[in-house]
Amino acid sequence: MYGFIRNNHNRVALSNRIFEMLLYAHFIGESNQNNALKQIAARMKSAFVDEEGGLDIPKIMDHFIREHNRIHKDKTDTFLEEEGRERFITYVSGIINGTGTYSVEEQLRDYRRTDLVIHYLGRKYVIELKIWHGERYNSEGEKQLTGYLDYWNLNTGYLLSFNFNKEKESGVRRIQIGDKVLYEGTV
Numbered sequence: 001m002y003g004f005i006r007n008n009h010n011r012v013a014l015s016n017r018i019f020e021m022l023l024y025a026h027f028i029g030e031s032n033q034n035n036a037l038k039q040i041a042a043r044m045k046s047a048f049v050d051e052e053g054g055l056d057i058p059k060i061m062d063h064f065i066r067e068h069n070r071i072h073k074d075k076t077d078t079f080l081e082e083e084g085r086e087r088f089i090t091y092v093s094g095i096i097n098g099t100g101t102y103s104v105e106e107q108l109r110d111y112r113r114t115d116l117v118i119h120y121l122g123r124k125y126v127i128e129l130k131i132w133h134g135e136r137y138n139s140e141g142e143k144q145l146t147g148y149l150d151y152w153n154l155n156t157g158y159l160l161s162f163n164f165n166k167e168k169e170s171g172v173r174r175i176q177i178g179d180k181v182l183y184e185g186t187v
Helices: 017-025 032-043 057-072 081-096 136-151
Strands: 005-007 012-013 100-104 116-120 122-129 154-162 171-177 179-187
Touching: 005 057, 032 057, 032 081, 057 081, 057 154, 057 171, 057 179, 081 100, 081 116, 081 122, 081 154, 136 154, 136 171, 136 179
Parallel strands: 122 154, 154 179
Antiparallel strands: 005 012, 100 116, 116 122, 171 179
């Protein structure tokens, strides 16, 4: 009736990016814990901008991992990938607010969907978010991400995994896959 949503191959889709941003801004970060993440990020906004004026996504991921682990500690019950996405978007929105935007599950021409694309001062940052299900699943995520980078003719991408194993090693690491550089963060 109001044109907020449309039929996209028999699936509900938001009509445009403006509505998507408004609805996400309305519903994201409703919990006090997620709102705390956003406020922490907003206070440190300038620390996440690199020398060229772009975003330092590995630094953002590293700080998010530390703050997320501090705030959410050992909460692993019924955690869904969407919940991790909401937490990370809530965090990032405090950083890019007023300068950049983001799109969630941006659809490519071949109907594949990226998890998160940040648009900041004319640059795109493609971020894939996953729940850790083992090394093989992680390799598939890397392959998926490099495909998205090829699509947009980018050389650097980001993969953020929520891992609930007790022996995990949290943090961000840089890996090279062919001509692509991936930064993989583990929460």
